[in-house]
Amino acid sequence: MRLGLERPGRRGGASGGRRKRALSVAAAALVLPIAAGLTSAGAAGAQSLGTPGGSTETAEVQSGPGMVDRVDWLTDRRVAIWVNSPSMGVPIQVQMLLARDWNAQPDARFPVVYMLDGMRARDDENGWTLETDAEAFFADKNVNVVLPIGGQSSFYSDWIDQNNGQNYMWETFLTKELPPILENDFRSTQTRGVVGLSMGGTSAMMLAARNPGFFQFAGSLSGILTTTTLGMPQAIALAMADAGGFDADAMWGSPRNDAWEAHDPYLLAEELEGVSLYISSGSGTTGQYDQPSGIPGISTNYAGMGLEILSRLTSQTFITKLRNLDIPATVNFRPSGTHSWPYWEFELHQLWPQLADAIGVEAGKPACGPGGAIAPVANGNNWIGDCVTGEYSVPGGVAQDYRFGRIFYSGGNGAHAVAGGIGGEYQRAGGPSVLGLPTTGEIALADGRGRLNHFENGSIYWTPQNGAHAVSGPIRQEWAAQGWENGPLGYPAAEQAKTASMNGLVQGFDIGAMYWSEDTGANAVLGLIMGKYAEMGFENGWLGFPLTSEIPIKDNGRFNRFQNGNIYWSPASGAWAVQNGPIFDAWASEGYENGRLGYPISDQFDIPGGVQQNFQFGVITIRDGVPSID
Template identity: 50%
Template structure:
């Protein structure tokens, strides 16, 4: 039930809600063209819906550009989260864009992705807290990325503004609601996730100052208003761009039902119960307006007229019929919402365009038009609404070509005052007396930021981004290591000494290929996974640190066993070729490989010695055909090409296969 601070829940009769018998069952599946909004009465709405028009927009966001995730933290420990809620991982996608994967108690089936555009001063002012702008997606929201980042310039628009932009990913047909029961294999509980689980994470880990705006397009516009009404203490601004702000007028429940069936095969009655029931009433934006008092409310919609090619049009392509009809419905429902708001004494900022259809070009435009009102509602100062900056000195010289765009900050101290950094729309410039000014961009910059930038173990960059000799990748050298990137491996950092060892083997053209993971600390040493094997930095011994390669079939076996964390330990030499195959020595045993036997491990001890006395792999037993394993009743066993060896009660026994 929706509770207003001043009134009891508003009751609406089923007769008012369900005059839908005359609405064809095909509603919301086909879309007819309606050139203009004729009226904003409920009868006008019913007429529009009955003509075969619906709100299942066919405007699913395009496939996003290919991106290689950069895994930042696996299972980071974040205090203050509700029971059952944790962060699975965090991926840095650009210098100020991160994807957070959250294990939700409300929706536990798989981690929920939320992408965040970090505030302009996130890096330059680590102590600052920031307001938030939540941007909700449409009915056909994708599972991999928000339509906002695929279809609009939201990342560039907010690059110079001191707010965090919060973009939930997924939620097709969900209306970002808590559903009464599962449908189509999902049990949505988006409202609980967003308001009870995401907010504590933003407060604890993303430096929220508690001031929030929520906006959305189409389905997301409906949801934005509902979230603000149902959680009146959470948001200071609510905005709907082409949303459906009247969901219970004659025809609308059935239209939503048909739309959700069309957009993913979902059952609306699993969402809010039988059409016309109390949960539908409680999710009708026009019926909860009382709870918007004291907030800034912004609504916009076009007329449904296609203005492509006309002066001042923002459209990049002609309208499709669905975009025309959908905007007509949005316009009528928004006007109905405005009329209810006026009766309730709630001021509403309205932007009714004389043209425009249901399409991303217009929602990007509305995003920019709403920003001054959002900034006012969140108390964003003039200085935090845009960039007032200019590069100087060596950074000015390095960036004068405009290769990384215009600045969004002035230069600031980094690494305890050892150098400077300045952020631009397309990258960041770093300077130190030892390295000069260097420009970083893209995935390599994101990885560098994840590793604490110049204050981390890499130090300052010594080069800009360069191409690898094989033409497949990019790299940057730093004071204490390097970062390499390819489309298939992502950006991976290599410590300086391991980079030198890798280089001795031919870098990416050598037997290991490119790095695919970060170096991991194991038992006093380090191991790093590459495309074709592993590079180790063995624990220091007698004042000396050694590096070894484990690659090919032996490397695959070593990785399968757990690398240096396995019983084998660290390698004590590189692989050696022998008659018929290869072997490699480790702290506690060897790996052997031949084409006919495959790769197998044998550990040092009585069996190993007995095998050796009989000529190793060249003797009567031949190559190992299994790994050495424990016998359930006690002891060890291993099979060879020509027999087996068992060790029981300290005695080694031979067996024929």
């Protein structure tokens, strides 16, 4: 009985009948190994498929480095980066888990580990952080971990055509556009490893082979490692159609296109010489993380069973090729287990010592422990986990990193923990150098919605809806005077920023914004008055900066004074601006909204020979500088 997956001869076309026959062979390959006991522990023999010949690369894309579009600090050592990709033409999100000593050694640079997702990669988060303990696991590892976001069914390759709304050029992005950003902006070296599961396992081997010298380590966990053998292009096409509705012909063309051979790990195997390799898969039978179905050896994860069998067969064939080429690899063919995340999490832990050795970092964390004034805080907050560094100096005090946050200490403030989204915002805002050291630990607020840490030079507030935002300086002082989050503005919803073309600051909150300039001080603009202010161009419009916060007036109305006018609002009249000048003066002479004219119901507008503004109970007209009230 032949155990290998034979590669068919070249043919001119694929009729419907041939497609069905190819799929029947692929389906049979899934069932026979269980019946024959061929997927037990150890590497079963596999028929060698020969070496590639005459394969043609897809068209090479010339692309320079991308540009960072946006950076969000999710924690002090987890960051989301949006990179404008020249090849894909859109911002691509990459998340990073920063190295253990990122904070403790601010001048150090670190090796990189790419963690590649599976066929159903999501557009909001990489599966490694969604489904496994990767974030906690890497917290004490001295590597920068790169987690590409998106790329469903892409095989992290450059496609020959756009499809399903995507312009996939992942190989160009990962190997050409992203590395300069990692090296220049995120203190990364050119020493790299790559680990992938399922589709990502295929891609890890393919990318390492197609880009000699780029990766020093490549790990495939349940990858499909022969992609051009009998029935495999059709099986991949079916999987891609199921995972997002993608057309495999847009990826590498029809199965007879040489681009399929140019991306087949098996056919590229000789290019992996010198790369530290790790290959694993289960057998497809019920393992410790599976729910038994009642049939011996068969779990309720039927799809995962078939996929893992396919991975096992193709991986065995791939390993045979490596051995024929005298290319060493660590192989772990498990006696059981299906195509599912708990097994890949397990394998990540197993492969780490080899990966660490390949990229030149220590496998374990340094000896450390909480001491002094930091110890009671660490021991009293078990959620922060174990220490991952010793104490190190920061401006004004010392800090120590833990698996899920940091603890800071200064003689004047004591020791306090900073973690999670607040820790990420603290990092973004400049940390101890800008906000100073924490003066409180994380405090849960009485409304059950928000949390905060106070610092020497500001505060950071967090809510599930808004995330974490720092508030400092005169904006913080006025916000505090108005009642903090219980005041009219609510919680901060944006970062404090310089105003676009005027010398001032602005910060968004739940229900409006706080503006500050040296001439006007800090004042809040809220609700529908804020909407009108926006319509008028904010501070860049003729109104300028606000001179007051919102002031309550007659009939539940409100108004704000601005440098060059006012915005009035009431439930009956809406929000309208009144410009400083003769109309405003004439309205004032009648008692503003309390007089016979009432509230404005229009902005000022031009009329023949002058200007006019309408009010609830009359009109003010200016002609030749002379006001008239009708």
